[in-house]
Amino acid sequence: MADLSDLFLVLPGGVGTLDEALEMITWYDIGLSRKPTLFIDVDGFWRDFVRMMEGLRARGVLRPEVEGAWSVLPDVPAALEAVAKRLAPRAA
Template identity: 35%
Template sequence: MHARKRLMFEHSDAFVALPGGIGTLEELVEQLTWQQLGRHSKPVLLANIDGFWEPLLALIAHMRATQFIRPTLSVDILQAERVEDILPRLQAAAANAPEGTAALTPEMARRL
């Protein structure tokens, strides 16, 4: 799993979590953690088809409300409720990335 996640990280411009199981959740949480720690600024998107990820989003809100996620730490998760919204949301995130964001170069934005 570690080798797979390393390859995924090295070759990805963004991360999309489709509805899935424990492995999907583990991969997603690792990317969110790395994003929080400043290891990357690549977009992370939940394909929240039929509200699949709502329990996770509620848990993250609960963690923030109970201060287990510090106010100074962001949890930047894009969402798409429909499959056809995934690419437009990622493209918009790439277009709105701050100037000089290494993880979202113009080349990466074009590839999205």
């Protein structure tokens, strides 16, 4: 999955979803992949995740290499736009 993907979209889900998303963020952090993970924040689902990650950053726990590994998009249309932008260089 990771080798064939250009980025990773994360919809609301359970611990399996979170596990896979954090694995992709970890891979970005340690240099195995430079593909972003995009959380689609349907109805504010990922708000607590964002607070947790901001808390980790504030405490100095996150390494600088993790910057750019993930972002949160407000809804599905924003995610589709992000995917289109990411794939646009390929189409040219």
